Amino acid sequence: MSQPVDPQGLRVAVIGPGGIGSAFAFQLARAGHDVTVIARGTRLRDLRRDEAIVTTTGERAAVQVADELNTTTPWDLVLVTVLASQADVLLPRLADCAAHTIMFMFNTFQPLDRLSDAVGVQRTVFGFPAIMAGLEDGRLSSTIFRRGAVTTVSDDRWVKVFSAAGIPSSAHPDMQSWLRTHAAVAVPMMLAGNSVHQHGRGMNRRDSLELARALHEGLNLVRQLGNTLTPSPIAALPHLPTPILASLLWALTRLPAFIKATSTAPDGEAAALIDEMNYAAPQGTPALLAVRPG
Numbered sequence: 200m201s202q203p204v205d206p207q208g209l210r211v212a213v214i215g216p217g218g219i220g221s222a223f224a225f226q227l228a229r230a231g232h233d234v235t236v237i238a239r240g241t242r243l244r245d246l247r248r249d250e251a252i253v254t255t256t257g258e259r260a261a262v263q264v265a266d267e268l269n270t271t272t273p274w275d276l277v278l279v280t281v282l283a284s285q286a287d288v289l290l291p292r293l294a295d296c297a298a299h300t301i302m303f304m305f306n307t308f309q310p311l312d313r314l315s316d317a318v319g320v321q322r323t324v325f326g327f328p329a330i331m332a333g334l335e336d337g338r339l340s341s342t343i344f345r346r347g348a349v350t351t352v353s354d355d356r357w358v359k360v361f362s363a364a365g366i367p368s369s370a371h372p373d374m375q376s377w378l379r380t381h382a383a384v385a386v387p388m389m390l391a392g393n394s395v396h397q398h399g400r401g402m403n404r405r406d407s408l409e410l411a412r413a414l415h416e417g418l419n420l421v422r423q424l425g426n427t428l429t430p431s432p433i434a435a436l437p438h439l440p441t442p443i444l445a446s447l448l449w450a451l452t453r454l455p456a457f458i459k460a461t462s463t464a465p466d467g468e469a470a471a472l473i474d475e476m477n478y479a480a481p482q483g484t485p486a487l488l489a490v491r492p493g
Contacts, residue, residue, distance in 0.1 A: 208231060208232060208233065209227075209232045209276060210232075210233045210273070210275050210276075211224075211227050211233065211234045211235070211274065211275060211276045211277075211278060212234075212237060212268055212269075212272070212274050212276070212277045212278070212298070213234065213235070213236045213237065213278045214237045214268060214277065214279045214289065215238075215281035216236040216237070216238050216242060216280075217280070217334060217465075218334055218339065218340075218341065219304070219332050220236070220278070221332065221334065221339045221341075222330050222332040222341040223278055223304075223328070223330075223361075223366065224260070224262055225252040225254070225258075225341075226364045226366050227360075227364050228252065228261060228262050229260045230363060230364035230365065232364070233263075234262045234263065235262065235263040235265055236252070237266070237267060238264065238265075243266055245337035246264040249337075250263075252339055253337070254338060254339045254340070255335055255338045255339065255340045268292055269296075270297060271296075271297055272296075272297060272298075273299065274298040274299065275299055275300065276298070276301075276302060276360075277293065277296065277298040277300070277301045277302070279303050279305070280304050280328075282305060282306075282467075282468060282471070283306060283309065283471065283475070284467075284471050286305070290317040293317070300323075300324055300354075300357075301318050301323055301324070302323075302324040302325065302352070303325050303326070304325070304326040304327060305327075306382055306385060306468060307378055307472075308379050308383075308472055308475035308476050309475050310375070311325055311378070324352060324354045324357060325353045325374040326350065326351060326352035326353065326357070326368075327350065327352075327377070327381060328350050329344035329349045329350045329367075330342065330366070331344075343366055346367075349366075349367040349369055350366050350367065350368040350369075351368065351370070351371050351374070351377060352370055352371075353371065353372070353374040354370065355370035373426075373427065376427045376428070377429050379424070380421055380428050380429050380433055382417070382472045382476065383414065383420065383421050383476070384414065384417070384418070384433065385472070386413065386414075386469050386472050386473060386476075387410040387414045387417075387448065387490075388451075388457075388461060389468065389469040390410055390469050390490055391461070392452075392457070392458065393461070393469070393492065394406060394452065395452050395458050396458070401449065401453040402452045403449075404445065407446070407449040407452075408442070408445040409486075409489060409490050410445070410448050410490060411445035411448060412489075413484075413487045413490045414436065414444055414448075415436075416484055416487055417476055417487060418433070418436055419437060420476055420479065422437075423481070424479060467493075469491075470491050470492050470493050473488065473490075473491045
């Protein structure tokens, strides 16, 4: 693990300042940390213009901006918030950088050791944000969950830093199980949300049954691979009959809170996670492939 974390005045680089990365950059900068955001394209242009993360309500948090990670800077934390499919291209530069800690924070079903082996086991941390966030014309709109399912990380030293910056967090000792369980649950939820936003109404019974079968298949795969379903309430889901799960999904797609919560899922993320699960499954995942978008 990395060396003890001084909670004051950390040097932080955020790679991938979309909604989630921008939310972390905003909170950490407002808490007094020295934050640099690494961006490209339109996002880089907007950040260079503003020299800050700017919210839809006009709040500002000053940050430094760069188009690539400075590998000679001894960053206290490099926070990687890109999609899992975009992480591989970053690994050589992350491996060469002088950062004390590199935290990968994104949805993935793949083995985590491929990431830690690439950049160094002793300085690798994993996490997942309990934040709904998006960008509207370059301005950050975010909601941070402060009760129940809070941001989860694999190292409690970063729990203190994030919590002090206004992002309530908790530590989990087995992020591989946590992330795989989350992916198995998140995919049907994302697809259910996509259906609502596409059709403007809740799912029908047939589609709910298909997603319930995919949910069962994903959770069973997590256990088949030797991981633990976590947190513990999730362990009850595989024991529910498919029609009951389908009814729950059908009902969820009629709740305004669920519709809002699924509005910020990145395009293509559900399909990418299904591909990862199918690749990991010894016998394949026919139920998941049946609902794969695209």
